[in-house]
Amino acid sequence: MAAPCDQCLGREAGMQQIADMILRQCSTEEILAALCEQVARAGEGGECAFLLSDGSGWKRVAAADLSPESRAILNGLDADALSAALLVWESGSGQQHFALERGWARHLYSGVGELLGIILFPGYLGAAPQGEHAAHIESACRLAVLAIEQNNLIQELSFRANHDALTALTNRTSYERQLRGMLRAGRPMVGLLHAGLDRFRLINDVLGQRVGNQLLVEVARRFQSCAGRDGVLARTGGDEFALLLPSVECEDSAVAVAHELLDTLREPFLVDGHEVFLSAGIGLACSGPESTPESLQHEAFIAFYQAKRAGRGRVMRFEASMAQTPPERLEMEKRLRFALQRGEFVLYYQPQFSLLSGSVSGVEVLLRWRPDGLGMISPAAFIPILEDTGQIVAVGAWVLREACRQAAIWNRRSEFPLRVAVNISALQIADSNFPAVVQSALDESGIPASSLELELTESVFVGDFAAASRILHQLRGTGATLALDDFGAGQSSLAYLNQLPFDRLKVDQSFIRPIAEGDSCPPLVNSIVTMARTLGMATIAEGIETAHQATVLGQARCDEGQGFYFARPMPVAELEHTYLPEAGSSAERRLVRTDAGLLVPERGSGIDVQGAPELRRGG
Numbered sequence: 001m002a003a004p005c006d007q008c009l010g011r012e013a014g015m016q017q018i019a020d021m022i023l024r025q026c027s028t029e030e031i032l033a034a035l036c037e038q039v040a041r042a043g044e045g046g047e048c049a050f051l052l053s054d055g056s057g058w059k060r061v062a063a064a065d066l067s068p069e070s071r072a073i074l075n076g077l078d079a080d081a082l083s084a085a086l087l088v089w090e091s092g093s094g095q096q097h098f099a100l101e102r103g104w105a106r107h108l109y110s111g112v113g114e115l116l117g118i119i120l121f122p123g124y125l126g127a128a129p130q131g132e133h134a135a136h137i138e139s140a141c142r143l144a145v146l147a148i149e150q151n152n153l154i155q156e157l158s159f160r161a162n163h164d165a166l167t168a169l170t171n172r173t174s175y176e177r178q179l180r181g182m183l184r185a186g187r188p189m190v191g192l193l194h195a196g197l198d199r200f201r202l203i204n205d206v207l208g209q210r211v212g213n214q215l216l217v218e219v220a221r222r223f224q225s226c227a228g229r230d231g232v233l234a235r236t237g238g239d240e241f242a243l244l245l246p247s248v249e250c251e252d253s254a255v256a257v258a259h260e261l262l263d264t265l266r267e268p269f270l271v272d273g274h275e276v277f278l279s280a281g282i283g284l285a286c287s288g289p290e291s292t293p294e295s296l297q298h299e300a301f302i303a304f305y306q307a308k309r310a311g312r313g314r315v316m317r318f319e320a321s322m323a324q325t326p327p328e329r330l331e332m333e334k335r336l337r338f339a340l341q342r343g344e345f346v347l348y349y350q351p352q353f354s355l356l357s358g359s360v361s362g363v364e365v366l367l368r369w370r371p372d373g374l375g376m377i378s379p380a381a382f383i384p385i386l387e388d389t390g391q392i393v394a395v396g397a398w399v400l401r402e403a404c405r406q407a408a409i410w411n412r413r414s415e416f417p418l419r420v421a422v423n424i425s426a427l428q429i430a431d432s433n434f435p436a437v438v439q440s441a442l443d444e445s446g447i448p449a450s451s452l453e454l455e456l457t458e459s460v461f462v463g464d465f466a467a468a469s470r471i472l473h474q475l476r477g478t479g480a481t482l483a484l485d486d487f488g489a490g491q492s493s494l495a496y497l498n499q500l501p502f503d504r505l506k507v508d509q510s511f512i513r514p515i516a517e518g519d520s521c522p523p524l525v526n527s528i529v530t531m532a533r534t535l536g537m538a539t540i541a542e543g544i545e546t547a548h549q550a551t552v553l554g555q556a557r558c559d560e561g562q563g564f565y566f567a568r569p570m571p572v573a574e575l576e577h578t579y580l581p582e583a584g585s586s587a588e589r590r591l592v593r594t595d596a597g598l599l600v601p602e603r604g605s606g607i608d609v610q611g612a613p614e615l616r617r618g619g
Helices: 006-023 028-042 068-075 079-085 131-162 172-184 200-207 209-224 251-264 293-310 327-337 379-389 392-413 426-430 434-445 465-477 494-499 523-534 547-555 572-579 612-618
Strands: 048-053 058-064 087-090 096-100 103-109 115-121 191-197 232-237 240-245 269-271 274-276 280-286 315-317 345-354 360-369 419-423 452-456 481-487 504-507 538-541 591-593 599-601
Touching: 006 028, 006 131, 028 048, 028 058, 028 131, 103 131, 115 131, 131 172, 131 523, 172 232, 172 240, 172 293, 191 251, 191 293, 200 209, 200 274, 209 232, 209 240, 209 251, 209 269, 209 274, 240 251, 251 280, 251 315, 280 293, 293 315, 327 379, 345 392, 345 419, 345 572, 360 379, 360 392, 379 392, 392 419, 392 426, 392 434, 392 452, 419 481, 426 434, 426 465, 434 452, 434 465, 465 481, 504 523, 523 538
Parallel strands: 280 315, 360 419, 419 452, 452 481, 481 504, 504 538
Antiparallel strands: 048 058, 048 115, 087 096, 096 103, 103 115, 191 240, 191 280, 232 240, 269 274, 345 360, 591 599
16 A cells, blocks of 8 residues: 655645634634635645625635735625626536636535535636545645634524523623623613513413513513613523613712613513503612622612512512512522422433434432421522522532432343432532542442433633532543533633533533424524533433434434423432333333334324423423
8 A cells, every 4th residue: 555645744734723723712713714724835826715604695714825916806806796707517416616717616515505605716717626636625624614613602602601591682691790890890770670671471371472482582672672771781691680870970870761661661672462551560679889799789689679579560679678588589498498308309210212213311309398387489589599598508418319319229220320410519529529529329229320410500610620520520530421501501612621520511501492393403503512522521402302412413413312301300200100111111211213204103102292282381
């Protein structure tokens, strides 16, 4: 066999360097410039350029060895001119290439067929490239597509990390960061308005979530008109909004803006043939010399709470006499203090399915609270209190031990160990003793360490990254696997993924929910799955609610899925009866693929998909 030529080895080394640049997340311009140099040196014509669309036309992003004539042509080239100049040429492989009057070009497509850019060779005089040169160009194109898709993914994740997915307003994380910056800058007075729509849940239930979402978008648009040039309007959750006023002369100025917000709601909303009248309650607080972001938000929320209690369409400014803990919360804190020793906490389990085989691949462990005489309490009501009081550390340790104990029971019944995924709080990660707690739970139960997965959100490492990184590597040292939960919903960073030992990436349900019947998998989800695979991580999609969503995610090579389409969270007895038959039983619970390619429950599997829409409303 002939030895590879020095030129070929040089090309391979150059391409490897560019692949390393992509992994280091160098800028797209740097990567494409390096590719231009590589391709230009290898070609006969010498000239090379990459064009990317900026929405209105084609923009030259990188170029190598362009002649003055070629540079002048490309600088003035718009989309129409380029399209007119390109003639379709079919290669033997079926790829579409394009021949200019003088030169040659090729379109760059994403994995889902989206046009990303063009590579041009203005000075190429021959027919389409052949042989090693053509293969070299193909390698360059693949790397270019990967770099462009990575850049698009980073930009999209950055936007999502700072903006509400529905209204495109600033989200809570970004608004709190900006509030902190305003107070640090020493502004004389910062005003904070906390607004919540009246009776919105009723409207949502009667008219449906789609109409409710359209209303929220229109409310955001009207509120934005009151924000002024410097104001920051955010959607903080559900039907609640916050407006930051960076420089107010006095509280009366903030009160005036609050009434302007209410005035924008006086005109009825016409949505989907419905005429809807809305009002809101608004609480406001203004900063003083000792204000912190937390204290100012707390004061605005207390005023908001009082405004809602006073009736519809009210504005309340914070007064010191309001700063008393609501009796309902005090009572809940009191009960939670003894809930663990009274045995009031229970664990529910939500199955996770392989999108390839349809088999149960694991379960997510979810904490529930059932105090005597009160029925089941929503996790949204009690988990923040556990966090605020620090009790989450002790309760979380109990969850770990109980989940591992239960996994040991299941593993004794089956020849295949079942993965149990346990949510971990940032407070637990901040505890230097936490890796020992995990190791103790594994030792006591005797389960394989790989059967335990620890789910963490991005909030764990956006503070002291170095300390969080040390703890995560210690946790990985126990043999347990690590999953990054709600990916894309917070301060998403691919740089973090390169530095932290995550095994699995959970795609946030906000990416999955918009996939409607007939839609293909969104390009962003495709990019996340591709990037995770490149980094050696598995992927699991959260919040799957339809067969179509499950199917397109499987086609996008997402590894696993969970959501109400498959199964709701359930107590251990129901999970065992429906999904975890005894070893050797013929009652295997799984999904099957139809002739149309859809993943659906197997007949007699006990999976109640018909109940899923009702469950979604309750969830």
